[in-house]
Amino acid sequence: MMLLALVLVPLIVGTLLFALPAAAQTLSRVIGVVASLATVVLVLAARGDDWSVRWLSRPFTAAFHLGLSGLSFWLALLLTVVTLSAIVACNASARRDLIAQLLFLEGTMLGLFLARDLLLFALFWDAMLLPVFFTLLARASHVTTAWRYFLYNFAGGLALLLATAAFGVLFGSTDVIGQAGVHVIGAWAPWILGGFALAFLVKTPVFPLHTWMPLTYADTPPAMVAVVSAVQSKAGLYGFIVIGLAFFPDYMKAYAGIFLVLGAISLIYGALAALAQSDTKRIVAYSSLSHLGLILIAIFSFNTIALQGAGLYLIAHGIFSAALFLVLGFVEEREETRSLTHLGGLGALNPRLAGALCIAALAALGLPGLAGFAGELLIITGIFQSGLLWAALLALIPIVLAAAYMLRLFQGVMNGPQRSDLPIRADLSWREGIALAPLVLALLALGTIPGALLQTVIK
């Protein structure tokens, strides 16, 4: 029941927020913080729980089956912590609707990661698109972005739906996630895998299905994009691990070439594109494309070490990309611009802000001692071990490029002469510091003692 509560608390609180008057912004933020704190506690308390109720018995068996173990637990923890940080980071101008949508996003994605049933997974997959879609849609200037985000992802979601129905019909049950010994074989299996893979590739995203992503990341409010980039983008990779690898191992191997090539292109293209951008959020968006491409390669190298590294890097990327987007959001709030050509020299007057961006950027470029390093190292070792020499060598290139674009980002925002045309604002406030604190602590913790996570994230 605790798991059910975990999914329902954010959804119900989010719905109730709409009953508040739209002007009650402070109250809605307080309620949002309390609710998201409650979900963090619930995730920690409910670890290892399993809850199931029968849903359908025909045409295939399906259940409301929630479970919290392994990778699910870590992603759920990541999600709840990032959501908490994001809501704390919302400043006084954040509208009630944004808090409610953040809670909806949290609830639907918790449902996705906790789902032990494919049909439930598909339900939450479609549902988690709606909060972002409606948040974007509510702003007249972002309507195109909203549609692009939704159409790409909903097209993927429909493919997932069809694949789920076909899976259910062929296998007789969708209550399978996390179970060993489920292997789908037959002439239909590649098509079903194709349906799942399409949804996952769009969501991750992977070249050439990524074109919705830079726009979405740039236009979504910083608090929400932190959650989307940190956690929603992991849904696809999570799907590859718990559905693709678990149920279709033979076909995953047979078609691995396609995914490896797509991953490699994303890896290089994302890094190069990040170098060429001048919009701070787009730099991080393209760096995500690159990093997630690396994880995709790791998954399709079918090597235990690489897979463990992928699990670790999933979490690490979630933390540092959330931190990056939140800090860049603070910068944008202060200076009202995201362009590197207008920003500069903020570091001298805002040392705490500069420090936060520095830690997040260093983690993103894989500095030893911070979260990104251990994951990258394991992944590349694993890829070498699996014999994919070309992929391993390719994977080294973006590590160099990451140093370049992350330092360029940091320098462009913080270093250089002070710009006279930028307004001078206060440094990082207590509230903003508290929002970033759990993320920074997690970056340090994962960088120094990754073993705690490694043992449980992927068995």
Add this chain to the structure above:
Amino acid sequence: MDLTVLPVALGDYIGLSLVIFFIGVAGIALRRNPLIVLMSIELMWNAANLLFITFARVYMNNAGHIFAFLVITVAAAEAAIGLAIVVVVFRNAKNVDVDDVRILRG
């Protein structure tokens, strides 16, 4: 099916019925006067009636006769409603032409 009870061949009955039916269809498609259109609809229905009665004779089953009477009754109701609607629609019009009925885009 006992075809000996028919004074002429079964195919002729069916043929006649189909001819009447398609005269009705053509009337609906080609004529512009709503009254003629309503009459054409009656023609289609009565073509079916002829077929019902033919088969009632072939099978010696009076269900066909009953069906034909049912159709005639319903057709009377349909004609009454149809005429009423035609009157309402064209009350203020000088000419009675279905081409004038074009507020709705189709």
Add this chain to the structure above:
Amino acid sequence: MIANPTTQVDWNGIAPIITIAVTALVVPFADLFARTHAKRWVAILIGGLGTLLAAGLCAQQYGSTGTVFGGAFALGGFTVVFEEIVLLALFGSLLLFATTMQERRVGGSVALMLWSACGALLMAGASNLMTVFLGIELLSLALYCLCGMNDRPASRESALKYLVLSSTASGFMLLGMALLFGASGSVALSSLTLGGLATSSFLWSGSALFFVGLAFKMSLAPFHAWSPDVYEGAPMPVTAFMSVATKAATLAVLARFLYAALPTGMSSAFLLPIWILAGLSMLVGNLGMLAQTDLKRLLAYSGVAQAGYLLVALAGTTALGLRYAIYYLVAYAIMNLGAFSVAAALSDEKEAGSALSAYHALASRRPYLAAMMSLFLLALAGLPPTAGFLGKILLLSTGVATGYWWLAVLLILGTAISLFAYAKIIRAMYARPDGKAQPELPVAPWPAMISIALYGIALVVMTFYPLTPSNIVPFVR
């Protein structure tokens, strides 16, 4: 041969129909004696009570079997389920009279709608060709009048259009019935299943014409051209009733025909055109929605597409598929009634709520109605957490399981297209007010508001407790 009917008269079997018919007689009389400003509510109250009574009587017959009136009307779960859906549509549509339509016309309209429902109920249980014909005509004749019940010229015009096109379709169907009678020598649907008929040319041509008539009533493409016009012109409660009850009753006849009347050994190629029509409807309906500016027209095209979805479940004619078709039909009935209820709550007798422009920035003026409308539109689009989502999954799995994967793919494709149209409305509702003066919104009475909430709750609950009737064997043998 028809047996002596007097020995088989069972008034109990058609008690729901008699109840509705009696109510239809009582309503105009009550209307005569009611005070001027009570006419609206008197008609709705009497009609609603009659409907509830009929629904109760109907539910009691769920377990019964056999036929009454010499095989003319079948009893049992199949009939009961479809009757209840018709009564649901009737009840929901009656509530819409609370805000729309001129007061002096409500009594007559309610009576006509009850008569129309009688026809639909008759179709739900029809097990011979005569009952089918009588049901369809009773349903349609009352609807022709209802369509013209408004003073707008468009309303009268829709009545004429509907009358001419529908009667023509009935003509084709009647010819088909005559040929089917010629094939078997009996009007009973079950007689067609007798051996040796599978290759009869009368059966083939008769069924084809019969299907054309049904496809018209169900507004399947390419026989759908009437529905946007008629939906737009008809008064709002009538549109709501027509969209649900006609589809439900026609689906009952079609399902009974497909499942129980066609001879075994009939080749599946014979039915292929129906599934092609279903696929075509999904595309035409969803594409047609995109350019609409009127809610009723939009829902008409949506109905074309949804009729196509429903048929995906029947492709392959499995018993399970029929259950899912019924599940989806119930879901469709609820979401459609919900959408129309919101539109009616924004309308007075001028029906301002049917123009899509009325929904601009609705969320800032009527947040509850905007939220519920969004839910209904999401359900129509098949998004969670609504019964539309689970219904789609069930339809998809039936399509895949019976080998009609191309229908499943078309369903997915159609869903993707439809999303543009539905989301456009949601977006308009949540847009910021543009400062232009908006007409004053009427305040809907509480029963309307409660019914909207109930529809919403039902849609969510149905997702998580998907009850599908098990006792729905449509066989009339």
